Amino acid sequence: MQIRLSVVIPALNESGRLPPSLERIGSFLADNPVWLPAEIIVVDDGSMDGTGEAARTAKLPNEIDLRIANHRKNLGKGAAVRTGFGLSAGKWVLLTDADLSTPIEELPLLVSAAEDGGVAIGSRAVQRHLVEVRQPRHRDFMGRTFNLIVRTLGLTKIHDTQCGFKLFPGNLARGLASVQRLDGFAFDVELLVIARSWGYLIHEVGVRWRHIEASRVLAVRHSSQMLRDLLRLWWWRITGALPQPMKDSR
Numbered sequence: 419m420q421i422r423l424s425v426v427i428p429a430l431n432e433s434g435r436l437p438p439s440l441e442r443i444g445s446f447l448a449d450n451p452v453w454l455p456a457e458i459i460v461v462d463d464g465s466m467d468g469t470g471e472a473a474r475t476a477k478l479p480n481e482i483d484l485r486i487a488n489h490r491k492n493l494g495k496g497a498a499v500r501t502g503f504g505l506s507a508g509k510w511v512l513l514t515d516a517d518l519s520t521p522i523e524e525l526p527l528l529v530s531a532a533e534d535g536g537v538a539i540g541s542r543a544v545q546r547h548l549v550e551v552r553q554p555r556h557r558d559f560m561g562r563t564f565n566l567i568v569r570t571l572g573l574t575k576i577h578d579t580q581c582g583f584k585l586f587p588g589n590l591a592r593g594l595a596s597v598q599r600l601d602g603f604a605f606d607v608e609l610l611v612i613a614r615s616w617g618y619l620i621h622e623v624g625v626r627w628r629h630i631e632a633s634r635v636l637a638v639r640h641s642s643q644m645l646r647d648l649l650r651l652w653w654w655r656i657t658g659a660l661p662q663p664m665k666d667s668r
């Protein structure tokens with residue numbers, strides 16, 4: 419029977435928060451068996467704290483297959499998502515952060531938005547009152563500036579490309595995995611720009627979200643990498659170097 423849902427979780431040093439998150443996802447899916455059989459793919463991106471082994475301790479229903487991929491060294495969230503999407507087999511692929519800043523219970527909202535075969539992405543910008551715990555001020559500022567640059571470069575009109583809760587048709591996710599190039603945190607923009615250029619609609623959906631401490635994002639290092647990557651993406655776009663649609667991506 420085809421896997422209905424692949425949940426892809428990029429993980430860096432998540433031995434503490436990952437097992438409870440996996441169990442929460444497991445019990446949500448068990449309560450909503452339309453999603454079964456499902457698989458959860460954890461991509462341990464060169465963690466130093468035994469993230470992969472910790473993930474294996476989570477107790478999950480039998481109809482959920484837990485798969486763990488390892489990068490020997492840290493390659494970045496974009497690279498981890500590429501690995502996870504490439505391994506996925508589901509009709510739908512959900513990308514979620516290990517800390518479940520957006521609770522898994524918001525999945526049905528994305529599903530209804532993606533019913534037309536498009537992509538549905540969680541957003542903190544369309545219904546701001548759904549943000550239960552805001553990010554620290556400097557992160558909020560970084561996020562707004564990043565989005566301003568994304569829009570100024572004409573990459574997309576989406577207001578929040580960076581929320582870690584996105585639902586893709588499975589074939590699209592696998593098509594993206596074979597062409598996506600950015601390894602760092604700007605990969606979300608690249609995925610959305612390519613998907614849009616292949617004709618997929620992108621639906622931005624207000625979801626609940628709460629900031630959870632212990633971020634892996636380093637303000638200076640990651641902002642400069644993200645800026646450089648946005649410029650690369652812009653360049654690929656104006657020079658026609660974005661990937662052509664895959665024949666089987668739809």
Ligand SMILES: Nc1nc2c(ncn2[C@@H]2O[C@H](COP(=O)(O)OP(=O)(O)O)[C@@H](O)[C@H]2O)c(=O)[nH]1
Binds near residue numbers: 515
């Ligand atoms: N694979 C991988 N995942 C990462 C990396 N950095 C962050 N993550 C994951 O990306 C998700 C979001 O990270 P988090 O630190 O919560 O970011 P924040 O919520 O934006 O501050 C979590 O699942 C992290 O484990 C990385 O370098 N590689």
Ligand SMILES: [Mg+2]
Binds near residue numbers: 517519633
């Ligand atoms: Mg987080």
